[in-house]
Amino acid sequence: MQEILDAILAEQYDAVGALPVPEHYQGVTVHADEVTMFEGLASRDKDPRKSLHLDEVATPEVGPGEALVAVMASAINYNTVWTSIFEPLSTFGFLKRYGRTSPLASRHDLPYHIVGSDLAGVVVRTGPGVNAWKPGDRVVAHCLSVELESPDGHSDTMMDPEQRIWGFETNFGGLAELALVKSNQLMPKPEHLTWEEAASPGLVNSTAYRQLVSRNGAGMKQGDTVLIWGASGGLGSYATQFALNGGATPVCIVSSPEKADICRKMGAELVIDRSAEGYRFWKDEHNQDPKEWKRFGAKIRELTGGDDPDIVFEHPGRETFGASVYVTRKGGTIVTCASTSGYEHQYDNRYLWMNLKRIVGSHFANYREAWEANRLIAKGLIHPTLSRVYPLAETGQAALDVHQNTHQGKVGVLCLAPQEGLGVVDTEKRERHLDAINRFRGV
Incomplete structure (x- = not known):
């Protein structure tokens, strides 16, 4: 491994393929x-530091259509938190089901699960049938693992019945020195970013793109008013950027003055600190408070000059969903990709059906959507939201930060990279965007 790392650090990428794995x-x-x-x-009391282990693991065989990548950096997502606290169920069930689908997939059914759904690194090996990528290529990976043997996935790969999230529903994930991916997960590394910066957008950037911008999600257009929950967080920070970059008006919902300040630094003008406003959408465990929905809606109209949201970017779930359905404009869209506060949503259906609103489910992104989202990063139109970076040995603490919501944006992890700041090729572009790249750092 040291020989591979030495070649990468010396920028001798062409030599990587000749080195032993x-x-x-x-x-x-x-x-x-x-x-x-x-x-x-x-x-809230389950501690990822107790369940996440740094182990020596066997290198998997590289199969047809696959690539083995030397991982310079990765990042933490909520799916790693869920994996680490075994909620809502253990991921070993995913691995067993996947393992039964083919002899090749049986490699994933192990008594340990190597986690992580982001990476930036260098291709080390490719399997038979891989022509678009070669050893030495600098890459990032999106997390859609798909078989594409069913016709259902050929108009939108997210519809494939064997669609999985790499590093969550498959093994050999990105929080490691090596990772096994399908070659159609690979995308070019944005060359003005460091390894840790390039690794951080993957999952959340692609998810936000499909959810908000793509025709498979809300199909945001210029002039839309977009309500964004958790607007300074991993998902919300990209949704905020997409809204601003696409001619929409974001209404950013945050939970502290510090988070409100981050949104304003991104360029958002309409920000609601829900803690300062004291919103309590639930009277108790079983009953919501429609008066609070109305008070929330009135605050939104006050900021927008009377407009209700055309789109609500939902991911908290149970805590906020009733309010989201209520405040959406007539004919508007609530688009949801997660349920971090609870999976069982409750809302008053009168406000949905009588006002012709739509609820759209959105889950990660297909290759085209992930590629477009990464292209915007590479062009310097959308920027990483990396706030903090840990070494691989402290991944448990990084996951705890996300679990306890003490983070902003994304939390990165150095895998093979010995320090931060490595991997930049296009220094000129980096200088032009340095303030935006570092907007979340140290917050």
């Missing part, structure tokens, strides 16, 4: 024999 490498794992370790604890 180690039989083992370090990866962050959860263990199948520990899935009950948090039983009886509330979700």
